[in-house]
Amino acid sequence: MKKIISVLASIILITSFVGLADAANVPDWVKNNAGWWADGQIDDQAFVSGMQFLIEEGIITVPSTTRSASTSDSIPDWVKNNAGWWADDAISENDFLNGIQYLIKMGIMQVSASSVGNDMSQPSQYQPQEDQTPKSTSQSGDKTLDEMLLVCQNEENARLIRDCEKVIKDDYNLKMYKDNSESYQVGPITYYYAANWQEEKRGTVKQYNNIAYTATGQALLNLKVLAENTGSSSNVTMTCTSPSICNYNVWDGGHKWVNSGSDFTSGNVVLKPGQNRFFEILWGPAIGYGSYEDFLYDSGKDYYLRIAEPFGKLDLPLNLVVAP
Numbered sequence: 001m002k003k004i005i006s007v008l009a010s011i012i013l014i015t016s017f018v019g020l021a022d023a024a025n026v027p028d029w030v031k032n033n034a035g036w037w038a039d040g041q042i043d044d045q046a047f048v049s050g051m052q053f054l055i056e057e058g059i060i061t062v063p064s065t066t067r068s069a070s071t072s073d074s075i076p077d078w079v080k081n082n083a084g085w086w087a088d089d090a091i092s093e094n095d096f097l098n099g100i101q102y103l104i105k106m107g108i109m110q111v112s113a114s115s116v117g118n119d120m121s122q123p124s125q126y127q128p129q130e131d132q133t134p135k136s137t138s139q140s141g142d143k144t145l146d147e148m149l150l151v152c153q154n155e156e157n158a159r160l161i162r163d164c165e166k167v168i169k170d171d172y173n174l175k176m177y178k179d180n181s182e183s184y185q186v187g188p189i190t191y192y193y194a195a196n197w198q199e200e201k202r203g204t205v206k207q208y209n210n211i212a213y214t215a216t217g218q219a220l221l222n223l224k225v226l227a228e229n230t231g232s233s234s235n236v237t238m239t240c241t242s243p244s245i246c247n248y249n250v251w252d253g254g255h256k257w258v259n260s261g262s263d264f265t266s267g268n269v270v271l272k273p274g275q276n277r278f279f280e281i282l283w284g285p286a287i288g289y290g291s292y293e294d295f296l297y298d299s300g301k302d303y304y305l306r307i308a309e310p311f312g313k314l315d316l317p318l319n320l321v322v323a324p
Contacts, residue, residue, distance in 0.1 A: 235270050
């Protein structure tokens with residue numbers, strides 16, 4: 001239940017300042033959830049529950065879907081593949097929604113009758129399509145990276161090319177982040193933090209570790225931090241189960257803000273010896289209950305990521321600037 005609440009809390013947060021969308025205009029931020037699900041950072045139940053909420057609230061409008069007389073409890077691989085490919089802009093939005101309609105049709109996702117059709121006599125028209133294999137996405141705009149990606153063109157098909165490219169891109173981004181980071185040791189974990197970080201992601205430049213503002217003037221702080229188990233021969237767990245129960249907060253020397261959402265899987269990040277992983281935590285507008293409050297930014301103050309884990313504590317300087 002906690003992991004579902006955490007995902008939904010993140011979704012509710014962003015819907016507070018994102019307008020309604022129809023089937024041809026799914027909000028771009030939904031791609032993050034789809035990508036996290038495809039990468040295994042969000043489990044099936046949490047993703048389905050989150051998408052159900054978005055459909056019921058009218059944030060995503062799915063075309064009328066015929067429910068099948070036969071049901072299923074399992075999500076086919078092609079639906080999750082579609083989500084990942086859509087997150088990477090390798091297939092169309094309609095192809096992604098095709099998979100969501102399939103989940104509704106098979107009873108895996110429950111939505112109200114006002115959201116979909118309910119004609120049990122008709123077979124479903126939503127099935128996996130054979131021509132959805134994404135094309136190569138090797139042109140990143142980074143000359144060095146593009147030269148490295150050329151080796152992937154020798155793979156047998158487009159899907160293997162994409163998998164090859166993903167491994168190279170992930171390794172390259174990891175190296176670049178480390179090269180531009182300050183490192184901080186907290187017990188067995190080394191935290192790497194690159195202030196005012198930008199990276200190409202799914203065809204656009206993403207901003208991290210700086211201050212951005214919404215159209216309504218709300219300050220947003222989206223932190224992307226790399227954690228690595230460099231000092232333990234055992235697994236180490238980092239914890240952020242919900243905004244109010246999280247070992248990571250923002251501190252300005254006098255006030256502490258709890259986060260608005262994070263990508264901690266099931267509330268924990270577990271690092272094996274020598275393993276590393278990026279994690280993202282967002283601070284922004286309040287979502288209306290509990291200890292939430294709007295995040296406020298004052299350029300005259302210094303801000304810190306306050307880490308308070310059982311294995312160690314640190315106030316990590318964020319060195320924030322306002323993104324253009």
